[in-house]
Amino acid sequence: MNILLLCLASGLLIVFLRILFKFLKSNQALPEAIKDSVKEELRGPNTAGFLTMSKLEKKIWYEEEVAFIFRLIEDISLNLNRDEIARHIVSQVQQFLNAKISVLILIDENTQEARIRYAQGLEEEMVRDLVLKKGESISGWVMQKNEALLVTSLNNEAWFKKINKEVYFKNSFISVALSNDKQPLGVINVCGKKTGEAFTKEDLKFLTSVAKMAAIAFSNVRLHEQMQEGYLKTITALAATIDARDPYTRKHSENVTKYSTEISRQLNCSALDIEMIRRAGLLHDIGKIGIRDEVLLKPGKLNQEEFEQIKLHPQKGEAIVQSLSFLKEISLLIRHHHERYDAGGYPDGLKGEKIVLGARILAVADSFDAMNSDRPYRKRLSPEIIKEELIKNKGTQFDPEIIDCFLGILEKHPEICGWQ
Ligand SMILES: [Fe+2]
Structure with a gap:
């Protein structure tokens, strides 16, 4: 089991080391002083959005994004605790995207219902009580269609506004499905930028990368559980033979x-x-x-x-x-x-x-x-x-x-x- 996990983790690291290598090859590192001054502007209240960023600003954004994904792989790839993984992703994503609300929903394999596993910026009651059936509300739709959805203003999206059962979706939001090859696993949502601006296509691309990492991590957890369950069944059958004697x-x-x-x-x-x-x-x-x-x-x-x-x-x-x-x-x-x-x-x-x-x-x-x-x-x-x-x-x-x-x-x- 440990060997399998190590192989998966190593595979992931190799893929991202390649991405980083490509990235570094095409981008020379920037002096820290310049980075800091531009970061201030990027994070400030008057950010005008990715489209109006200068070449330098975009370069810094990409550097930060790659660094974030690397840290994320390091932090979650070998973790086998679903709650810790969810908590880590939600808090890091919320901080990186400067979002008011960040929510991670997972589908229960037995009931096929989707529930919030961890959220920041939401009331406890909603985190506890929200249950979505297959295809229900915006998150259900995103999971069913395996979509990555960017909405800059919910008021301009009559259909999504109509199906929205999760009241936290207001104005601008991103909702990205988590899925492995076989099935949907859940969804990650960020809603409302603290600056009041709309989310951008770059934010969507970033969250899509995070969702891929998250899906691998949650699939690992499930695989680990299935293997444990398999071992347990074998040993239980063995134990039953004692009773049967x-x-x-x-x-x-x-x-x-x-x-x-x-x-x-x-x-x-x-x-x-x-x-x-x-x-x-x-x-x-x-x-x-x-x-x-x-x-x-x-x-x-x-x-x-x-x-x-x-x-x-x-x-x-x-x-x-x-x-x-x-x-x-x-x-x-x-x-x-x-x-x-x-x-x-x-x-x-x-x-x-x-x-x-x-x-x-x-x-x-x-x-x-x-x-x-x-x-x-x-x-x-x-x-x-x-x-x-x-x-x-x-x-x-x-x-x-x-x-x-x-x-x-x-x-x-x-x-x-x-x-x-
Ligand atoms: Fe005994």
């Missing part, structure tokens, strides 16, 4: 994942932590892959030696996921899912909050599902007995806060575990 533990990993993610949601864990807990739930017993059938599937009581073998599965699981870069973060959750809050667990005998939160959550979900499932030597326990057991072991085996949270979930949603 024993008819009594079928669906165990799935159930543990369901309870753990619900607990972590109720505890207000971050989206990233919830995702890690979900993955750890699916894979918490992956280490059992290395345990012989006659031990793992033994219907009767295990002897000491057999139990010692079973007790090795958290470390074996940790070793398996540590070898996969995208699962490294959950290795501790897997290692510690059999620790006890009072330090009586294994493999490390950690106590209380020294056990990572995700592992404390897994411990509750894991024990609950064991009690709530049939075993070769007993039927599933009744809801009353299970609740008693959870309360009895609060503060000894289990983190008391997590038990309170889980009891609350069971009270409100008994259907989550088939209690109805």
Whole structure:
């Protein structure tokens, strides 16, 4: 994965180094003092627009544009965080084009709805509430047509004025689609120059270059996510084979994942932590892959030696996921899912909050599902007995806060575990 990203980034850099080389070949560098004085005029309130720029002013504009694109490539090409990329592009573009409003909209792959990912100059409510369906409003039209649209005055554009659902489009604006070869990804908009002037064709060309870079960066993020998802599916199928080895533990990993993610949601864990807990739930017993059938599937009581073998599965699981870069973060959750809050667990005998939160959550979900499932030597326990057991072991085996949270979930949603 890292190699693929590096190749993409290197490709990008090579393309732009060529562009820069061509540019430098045809333009000699300007003395800094001249640049500064002209920049002042270009950024000043009386700028008369690109058409009236002198040759020198245009040269400086191009130099700044190339430098901007270079900085942008450097800043976003290896970033895999959608929000950071969006924030960076929006703030930099707004500053460069001296715009009042700058907006980046992305299409949600699942719902196909377009929402604002980041904006500057807009009210929070609008950023939160604006949802565009395919082809809707000006941004929707630009995305659908894969257009780069420059409007110098909305009042002169009756049709765009009529379809405008995004009230921030007023007077002059630019709207450029972000797309890869296969599909539209979103749109970037700038509205109203702070100087009160209209945007120019040069501004449009500049924003089109930015949109190309942005589309590559967002496509990289999506590619990375798809690859991670693919790896996860493979490893989950592997984990399911462990459950399948024993008819009594079928669906165990799935159930543990369901309870753990619900607990972590109720505890207000971050989206990233919830995702890690979900993955750890699916894979918490992956280490059992290395345990012989006659031990793992033994219907009767295990002897000491057999139990010692079973007790090795958290470390074996940790070793398996540590070898996969995208699962490294959950290795501790897997290692510690059999620790006890009072330090009586294994493999490390950690106590209380020294056990990572995700592992404390897994411990509750894991024990609950064991009690709530049939075993070769007993039927599933009744809801009353299970609740008693959870309360009895609060503060000894289990983190008391997590038990309170889980009891609350069971009270409100008994259907989550088939209690109805
Ligand atoms: Fe386990």
